[in-house]
Amino acid sequence: xxxxxxxxxxxxxxxxxxxxxxxxxxxxxxxxxxxxxxxxxxxxxxxxxxxxxxxxxxxxxxxxxxxxxxxxxxxxxxxxxxxxxxxxxxxxxxxxxxxxxxxxxxxxxxxxxxxxxxxxxxxxxxxxxxxxxxxxxxxxxxxxxxxxxxxxxxxxxxxxxxxxxxxxxxxxxxxxxxxxxxxxxxxxxxxxxxxxxxxxxxxxxxxxxxxxxxxxxxxxxxxxxxxxxxxxxxxxxxxx
Numbered sequence: 001x002x003x004x005x006x007x008x009x010x011x012x013x014x015x016x017x018x019x020x021x022x023x024x025x026x027x028x029x030x031x032x033x034x035x036x037x038x039x040x041x042x043x044x045x046x047x048x049x050x051x052x053x054x055x056x057x058x059x060x061x062x063x064x065x066x067x068x069x070x071x072x073x074x075x076x077x078x079x080x081x082x083x084x085x086x087x088x089x090x091x092x093x094x095x096x097x098x099x100x101x102x103x104x105x106x107x108x109x110x111x112x113x114x115x116x117x118x119x120x121x122x123x124x125x126x127x128x129x130x131x132x133x134x135x136x137x138x139x140x141x142x143x144x145x146x147x148x149x150x151x152x153x154x155x156x157x158x159x160x161x162x163x164x165x166x167x168x169x170x171x172x173x174x175x176x177x178x179x180x181x182x183x184x185x186x187x188x189x190x191x192x193x194x195x196x197x198x199x200x201x202x203x204x205x206x207x208x209x210x211x212x213x214x215x216x217x218x219x220x221x222x223x224x225x226x227x228x229x230x231x232x233x234x235x236x237x238x239x240x
Contacts, residue, residue: 087197099150168239
């Protein structure tokens with residue numbers, strides 16, 4: 001069932017200060033505890049609670065606020081032109097959403113944000129956030145650095161998605177999840193969620209996994225996947 005965006009969801013605002021670990025976020029790296037506390041005090045009234053499974057924002061919606069995840073986990077997803085869903089990544093608190101697009105001329109969300117757990121967000125008006133980074137050079141530097149890093153990360157994911165086959169991407173994914181000493185991967189996503197991660201339909205992923213297993217490269221049992229022939233998977237992963 002399609003969920004409504006956050007501004008249409010059932011939610012409430014909490015006037016109390018959120019117990020957020022701001023120093024775990026690269027946005028607030030290097031700030032003093034007193035600065036963390038003052039920031040939260042200034043924006044405590046902007047706290048919004050969102051239930052699990054909510055579509056917090058929809059791709060292409062205008063960005064009206066600085067949206068800061070202070071509790072919970074979300075999935076960032078892109079709807080592709082062929083009708084599939086590509087999961088860019090999962091983010092845990094504390095992290096801001098779509099920082100690089102906040103002050104763009106159009107300023108629209110480049111992805112859906114789906115809450116995977118009950119979540120809390122600070123919704124800070126763009127003008128208020130501009131005042132925050134204008135008064136604190138460390139916060140400004142962190143904001144610019146994080147925006148650049150996340151943009152590069154998402155661009156690389158999309159570039160990889162368009163140039164590589166599903167077989168290649170699955171092999172690379174499995175190799176990245178293992179070590180030379182450990183050849184077992186426990187899949188913490190359902191098959192549907194894993195298909196969304198790769199931006200394909202579930203049957204396509206199932207065919208690819210079945211083919212790799214038939215070739216003797218992997219063995220799949222439930223959520224446990226064993227890499228049987230790592231050298232062959234490495235050749236697939238690095239075959240341009």
